[in-house]
Amino acid sequence: MHIPDGFINGATSAGFGAAAAGGLGVAIKQTGRYLSERQVPLAGLVAAFVFAAQMVNFPVSIGVSGHLLGGVLAAVLVGPWAGFVVLSVVLIVQGFVFADGGLSALGLNIVNMGFVGAVGGYWLYRLLLKALPKDGRGVILAAGIAAGIAVPLAAMGFFAQYVIGGTASVSTGTVFASLLGTHLLIGIGEGIITALVIGAVVHSRPDLVYGAPAYAGERTEVLR
Amino acid sequence: MNDTKRIFAVGLLVAILIAVVVAQFASSSPDGLEYVAEQEGFAAAATDHDLGDTPLADYGEALTSNDGLNTAVAGLIGTLATLGLGYGIFWLARRTNHAPPEAP
Numbered sequence: 562m563h564i565p566d567g568f569i570n571g572a573t574s575a576g577f578g579a580a581a582a583g584g585l586g587v588a589i590k591q592t593g594r595y596l597s598e599r600q601v602p603l604a605g606l607v608a609a610f611v612f613a614a615q616m617v618n619f620p621v622s623i624g625v626s627g628h629l630l631g632g633v634l635a636a637v638l639v640g641p642w643a644g645f646v647v648l649s650v651v652l653i654v655q656g657f658v659f660a661d662g663g664l665s666a667l668g669l670n671i672v673n674m675g676f677v678g679a680v681g682g683y684w685l686y687r688l689l690l691k692a693l694p695k696d697g698r699g700v701i702l703a704a705g706i707a708a709g710i711a712v713p714l715a716a717m718g719f720f721a722q723y724v725i726g727g728t729a730s731v732s733t734g735t736v737f738a739s740l741l742g743t744h745l746l747i748g749i750g751e752g753i754i755t756a757l758v759i760g761a762v763v764h765s766r767p768d769l770v771y772g773a774p775a776y777a778g779e780r781t782e783v784l785r
Numbered sequence: 786m787n788d789t790k791r792i793f794a795v796g797l798l799v800a801i802l803i804a805v806v807v808a809q810f811a812s813s814s815p816d817g818l819e820y821v822a823e824q825e826g827f828a829a830a831a832t833d834h835d836l837g838d839t840p841l842a843d844y845g846e847a848l849t850s851n852d853g854l855n856t857a858v859a860g861l862i863g864t865l866a867t868l869g870l871g872y873g874i875f876w877l878a879r880r881t882n883h884a885p886p887e888a889p
Contacts, residue, residue: 608871
């Protein structure tokens with residue numbers, strides 16, 4: 562999922578870099594509307610957890626692997642905008658410490674995983690939760706399904722960037738089909754991992770889960 | 786140790802175990818995007834990473850001749866670095882327009 566340098570041209574990468582920087586500013590400001598001092602360590606922990614989980618590539622087909630994106634996972638735990646911050650932090654550490662994900666592509670990756678994956682994924686989660694029971698099972702199911710959809714959605718983010726500024730001259734139609742196919746498979750793993758982790762937390766401490774109706778902290782929106 | 790501290794400690798331990806131990810069993814096959822790039826013939830468009838020669842590049846791939854040790858070191862450093870950066874940014878971002886919570 563991490564775009565290296567070179568796939569997308571400089572102008573497009575710079576444009577997305579500016580969008581990602583602006584988005585991070587908005588996300589930090591929005592997070593400041595609800596995240597209390599005592600939630601700071603747990604929000605940092607969510608970033609550490611997403612980093613760790615992203616190291617574990619799981620096989621999805623012969624010769625293909627995937628790893629957790631973690632956008633919906635983070636957003637349901639700490640809120641969509643803090644989720645955006647979590648994914649940005651993870652991508653910054655991966656890019657600058659581990660040379661994973663191109664530095665010129667950082668904005669592209671932050672938009673796909675932070676904005677589409679966490680903020681967009683949370684919007685999907687909310688939509689699904691409306692149709693599900695407002696208990697632990699509903700939260701787990703909505704989180705799992707939203708996470709599963711968020712992965713191909715984030716891959717479509719890359720597709721859009723490829724259409725705008727891809728450096729290779731490969732037919733966009735076959736790239737689209739190939740991207741969608743592999744990421745639908747990865748999405749299944751994403752959904753399962755997200756459901757398991759959210760399940761573990763929501764069963765023991767639903768009051769800590771931002772996206773759960775039983776959340777005890779402040780939220781920027783009303784959860785119905 | 787209060788409840789939040791306990792949750793933090795357990796969560797951090799789980800994260801470290803995932804990055805240091807579970808990551809040893811990670812699939813080494815290309816991930817979705819790498820695979821698509823190879824299949825569709827645009828993988829060669831990737832250019833070298835600016836920090837590709839730093840010690841921890843590619844999760845410490847060239848750190849020692851022991852792959853398991855490299856992954857463990859990278860996993861531990863990365864988990865703690867993400868925690869530190871995340872903690873710092875969330876600390877700066879936190880809500881400050883309310884009275885601080887009571888001392889633990």
